[in-house]
Amino acid sequence: MTAQTARPVVFLHGLASRGSQDWPETEWTGVLGDRPRVVIDLPAHGEAEALGVVPTSAVLDALAETIGPDEIDLVGYSLGARLAWDLARHPRVAVRRLVLGGLSAGEPFALVDLPAARAAVGGGAAPADPLTAMIVHMATLPGNRAGELLDLIEGLATEPFAPEGGVPAQPVLLLGGADDAMAAGIDGLAALLPDARVQRVPGDHLTAPHTPEFRAAVRDFLAD
Structure with a gap:
């Protein structure tokens, strides 16, 4: 070429x-x-x-x-x-x-506690599960669209x-x-x-x- x-x-x-x-x-x-x-x-x-x-x-x-x-x-x-x-x-x-x-x-996403993650993103308590807490931390970094990222994770988990x-x-x-x-x-x-x-x-x-x-x-x- x-x-x-x-x-x-x-x-x-x-x-x-x-x-x-x-x-x-x-x-x-x-x-x-x-x-x-x-x-x-x-x-x-x-x-x-x-x-x-x-x-x-x-x-x-x-x-x-x-x-x-x-x-x-x-x-x-x-x-x-x-x-x-x-x-x-x-x-x-x-x-x-x-x-x-x-x-x-x-496949890690099927193990994420999505209700706890969504609650934390909305201002609730930090998730007790370490994997879910890590995902919340990543999703809420500056510049990220946390709710949309959690939607993506939820969808990916349906087809691991x-x-x-x-x-x-x-x-x-x-x-x-x-x-x-x-x-x-x-x-x-x-x-x-x-x-x-x-x-x-x-x-x-x-x-x-x-x-x-x-x-x-x-x-x-x-x-x-």
Whole structure:
């Protein structure tokens, strides 16, 4: 391909973040050469519209419409990686290679106490459940739309992440921070895939995607 027709690289961020936060220009400029870099805000995040309480399949359809039919490489982190796993098999998305960073092997959202979370967001008591309290903390960070994020979580929980139910056929790079407990199961996920590599980089769940090692791993894998 020429520089004018180079395959785009699409980036999906994590929960309660936004594209510019997880994939900042200051870190990624020049990393992929002249390839177009498309940074998407997930529904209910950043500048993206909320979808309400809808199942995972509806979220995937919305992302597929945003991405379009042209062939891409796809990079997802955390929630973005969970969605990218399924987007790689979506009939309206053409993914050549897939990078999944900080991907949890399980489904946390079904364990969130949504009534307690909604009460806390509305000014009530902090949830006693640690996972729910963490979700509330993330949802209420400055700039986030807490109620819309909880709607998204409620909808995703109705169709939980079930990696054994269908796997991407594309080459996949699974990246995890060396100190990221959430990504501890990526070796097991790799065992499900027909063509997968696993690489660990410095950092925990928050810092790993901002390391030079993470960027170099993405660059090298997508250059093949």
